[in-house]
Amino acid sequence: MESIKHLIDRLSSPQILFFGSLVILVLFLVNLRRSTSWKVILGSFAALAAFYAWALMDKNFRSIVLVPDNVPITLLLVLVMFFTFLGFRKAAANDVRIGKGLGPAEKDETDLRVFVWPDLVYVEFICLILLTVILVAWAIGLQAPLEPPANPSKSPNPSKAPWYFLGLQEMLVYYDPWIAGVLLPGMIIMGLMALPYIDPNPKGNGYYTFKERPFAISMFMGGFLVLWVSLIILGTFLRGPNWNFFGPFEQWRIEKVEPLLNVNLSEYIWVKWMGVGLPKSILVREGFGILGVIFYFGALPPILAFTAFKKLFRQMGWIRYNVMAFLFLMMMALPIKMLLRWSFNLKYIVYIPEYFFNI
Amino acid sequence: MAVPTKPKSSPKDFIFKSQIWKSIFRHGKPNTHRNRTLVMLSNVFLHLHPIKVRKSGVALSYTWCMGGATFFLFLVEVITGILLMFYYRPTPQYAYTDIMQLREDVSFGVMRELHRWGAHAMVIAVWLHMYRVFLTGSYKPPREFNWNVGVILLVLTLLLSFTGYLLPWDQLAIWAVTVGSNMARAHPVIGHEGPGSPLVTFVVTILIAVHFWRVRKDGGISGPL
Ligand code: HEM
Numbered sequence: 001m002e003s004i005k006h007l008i009d010r011l012s013s014p015q016i017l018f019f020g021s022l023v024i025l026v027l028f029l030v031n032l033r034r035s036t037s038w039k040v041i042l043g044s045f046a047a048l049a050a051f052y053a054w055a056l057m058d059k060n061f062r063s064i065v066l067v068p069d070n071v072p073i074t075l076l077l078v079l080v081m082f083f084t085f086l087g088f089r090k091a092a093a094n095d096v097r098i099g100k101g102l103g104p105a106e107k108d109e110t111d112l113r114v115f116v117w118p119d120l121v122y123v124e125f126i127c128l129i130l131l132t133v134i135l136v137a138w139a140i141g142l143q144a145p146l147e148p149p150a151n152p153s154k155s156p157n158p159s160k161a162p163w164y165f166l167g168l169q170e171m172l173v174y175y176d177p178w179i180a181g182v183l184l185p186g187m188i189i190m191g192l193m194a195l196p197y198i199d200p201n202p203k204g205n206g207y208y209t210f211k212e213r214p215f216a217i218s219m220f221m222g223g224f225l226v227l228w229v230s231l232i233i234l235g236t237f238l239r240g241p242n243w244n245f246f247g248p249f250e251q252w253r254i255e256k257v258e259p260l261l262n263v264n265l266s267e268y269i270w271v272k273w274m275g276v277g278l279p280k281s282i283l284v285r286e287g288f289g290i291l292g293v294i295f296y297f298g299a300l301p302p303i304l305a306f307t308a309f310k311k312l313f314r315q316m317g318w319i320r321y322n323v324m325a326f327l328f329l330m331m332m333a334l335p336i337k338m339l340l341r342w343s344f345n346l347k348y349i350v351y352i353p354e355y356f357f358n359i
Numbered sequence: 360m361a362v363p364t365k366p367k368s369s370p371k372d373f374i375f376k377s378q379i380w381k382s383i384f385r386h387g388k389p390n391t392h393r394n395r396t397l398v399m400l401s402n403v404f405l406h407l408h409p410i411k412v413r414k415s416g417v418a419l420s421y422t423w424c425m426g427g428a429t430f431f432l433f434l435v436e437v438i439t440g441i442l443l444m445f446y447y448r449p450t451p452q453y454a455y456t457d458i459m460q461l462r463e464d465v466s467f468g469v470m471r472e473l474h475r476w477g478a479h480a481m482v483i484a485v486w487l488h489m490y491r492v493f494l495t496g497s498y499k500p501p502r503e504f505n506w507n508v509g510v511i512l513l514v515l516t517l518l519l520s521f522t523g524y525l526l527p528w529d530q531l532a533i534w535a536v537t538v539g540s541n542m543a544r545a546h547p548v549i550g551h552e553g554p555g556s557p558l559v560t561f562v563v564t565i566l567i568a569v570h571f572w573r574v575r576k577d578g579g580i581s582g583p584l
Binding site for chain 1 (some may be wrong): 391395398400409410411412413414415417418421422424427428431432437447455469473474475476477483486490493494495497498502503506510516521524528529530532533536537540541542581582584
């Protein structure tokens with residue numbers, strides 16, 4: 001038992017959680033017929049339930065997962081799984097129908113109009129009753145938390161934002177607050193707002209499908225499941241004192257120290273590889289990093305337009321394409337920095353503490 | 360010659376044909392097409408809906424009812440929030456003790472629980488609503504604008520939830536909000552502003568009205584063309 005728990009503690013590290021959820025997402029999308037079969041659906045929920053039932057016997061697991069404000073995350077996890085299966089099961093069935101030239105299942109019913117009374121009003125009424133029952137049961141079963149009175153001089157360790165922002169707080173491991181707390185959230189909002197205007201694909205409007213818009217759906221799922229939901233789970237359940245990583249069965253010990261070996265790009269280049277020491281001039285010192293960033297945002301879009309995104313570029317036209325490419329690169333900036341950190345202990349690509357400007 | 364007798368009036372008629380009833384409901388039972396139309400037209404709450412809708416749009420498996428759930432939870436938040444406001448003073452001096460009293464002195468008190476878990480649930484519901492709108496491609500023309508109204512609603516929902524987090528004025532509250540606002544490099548302006556910032560709530564209400572209006576004006580719940 002203990003050895004299994006140790007194994008799970010190891011397996012839930014940020015690296016494995018990130019790659020794991022990415023791999024699961026890819027496997028899920030590759031063959032939707034199979035991944036939304038009853039076997040997989042029931043198997044996943046059974047596995048989750050069995051894991052919870054077993055893990056809840058562990059004191060450390062209980063002490064995190066049953067914190068009142070963490071309970072919603074379990075609910076989020078279950079609901080996201082449920083609706084992902086539901087939505088993509090319909091998409092898979094529709095894709096088969098579309099392949100046969102039948103059109104999506106929704107098409108059979110679009111021209112049928114039903115009276116709102118009773119067809120819609122009753123559905124709404126049932127939802128209302130169900131939701132009321134669930135919410136009241138939740139309110140009776142779980143007391144709202146109240147900790148000791150606010151004390152500005154006694155900061156808890158770890159200090160965490162409300163759970164729905166923990167994906168952002170997790171980004172602070174990789175980027176400074178002006179990026180993780182301002183720029184990237186701003187970009188998420190900008191990206192969502194731009195989405196209807198940069199998606200040129202007229203198909204898949206008003207029905208579930210995957211095959212007719214694989215790129216848009218893959219991007220959204222990567223952002224939503226891998227970079228948002230899984231980071232929230234990581235930030236809430238697996239980050240303890242000093243924002244160190246703790247496995248789900250590990251006790252949160254303040255003393256746990258993780259050696260900080262992170263090195264800036266400029267040190268790598270000037271000190272480790274060239275062995276000449278850091279140059280005096282900031283621009284020279286950080287030149288490689290700055291050029292890298294300029295290349296990333298300036299040169300990659302045109303390069304991609306002639307290679308990987310060739311078809312997209314033709315469909316979208318100049319302005320749409322550039323907006324999309326910029327947003328895409330912004331989104332990828334997070335996993336790229338994660339990878340650099342995990343593989344080279346890279347701290348900052350551009351490090352200019354003189355002007356509080358670090359990337 | 361038989362005197363024409365007055366038709367016997369049943370207890371049912373006594374109610375449904377009374378002047379009082381007829382003054383409220385201006386149509387018969389909604390079991391004919393005519394009355395089903397009238398019921399939607401004459402009721403201010405129902406007239407948010409059209410008379411008829413696409414069959415595919417009614418299916419729970421299509422909309423997941425998540426927009427509706429978000430709206431329901433918003434109403435729960437407003438109602439429980441107003442009730443809590445009577446027992447809670449949003450100043451550092453009283454906030455904590457007021458919450459303490461709510462917790463200790465009220466038997467079977469679930470108002471605070473309803474409010475707190477409702478807020479968490481609303482955040483989840485609004486994400487899932489966006490997820491479904493994305494998967495059905497319902498942001499595509501002609502619904503681009505309504506998607507954007509939705510994005511603003513999403514941001515404001517998170518903001519409301521976040522400002523509310525501070526109100527109990529306990530360790531959980533101030534540190535969570537401190538971390539959050541440090542992240543945004545903003546100062547906790549929301550500090551002592553009062554429950555659920557009434558202004559934001561007001562804006563959300565207006566935007567929800569715009570949102571619903573546009574759902575109808577954009578041709579109802581989306582469906583294949
Ligand atoms: C306070 C938050 C919100 C409320 C109360 C709300 C409510 C609703 C309701 C009741 C509907 C009718 C269909 C359904 O239930 O799915 C709807 C549709 C829609 N919502 Fe929202 N919504 C909110 C936030 C959002 C967000 C965050 C987005 C997207 C970013 C969004 C985009 C849309 C769109 C595009 C439609 C039309 C869908 C279609 O025609 O299929 N809404 N909303």
